[in-house]
Amino acid sequence: MGCCRAAPALRSACTAAVAICLLPVIVSLLLIWLPPLSFAVAVVRFHRRRRRMMTTKRGGCCFRGGDEWSPPESEPEGHRVALLHKYLEEQMELVEADAGDAMAAVLAGNPWAA
Structure with a gap:
């Protein structure tokens, strides 16, 4: 066993x-x-x-970059996209201008800035 x-x-x-x-x-x-x-x-x-x-x-992405961007004419909202793109470019120009003015004001107020 x-x-x-x-x-x-x-x-x-x-x-x-x-x-x-x-x-x-x-x-x-x-x-x-x-x-x-x-x-x-x-x-x-x-x-x-x-x-x-x-x-x-x-497929056609809208974020191509560069200045040669143009909205596709075949899209029904192509006009709206173009207006939005133009608006955003103008806003960027305004921000750049305001930033330059602010930097000039800061430098003008600083006695050590050359």
Whole structure:
């Protein structure tokens, strides 16, 4: 009867010994494959972001920058967008002028300013 009870204990002891022996191998394989997997994930994310940026450029974004901006005539609210853009440009000019006047007033009031 003792023999039947010893078999499961022996089996679990052998399984534990094999797991302990394989642990360094498994950890080393994980550490070897971690950098290439991280690089692959980074490449996939870069390609997705680049593809998304390319589709938004083709789709026609209104934030193109530069002075050659013109509203699309095909849009029903193109006129409203153009007016908003002109208004914002004028406001920026006013802010720049006010900032220059304020800086001149500060420098004029400062006796150490050269």
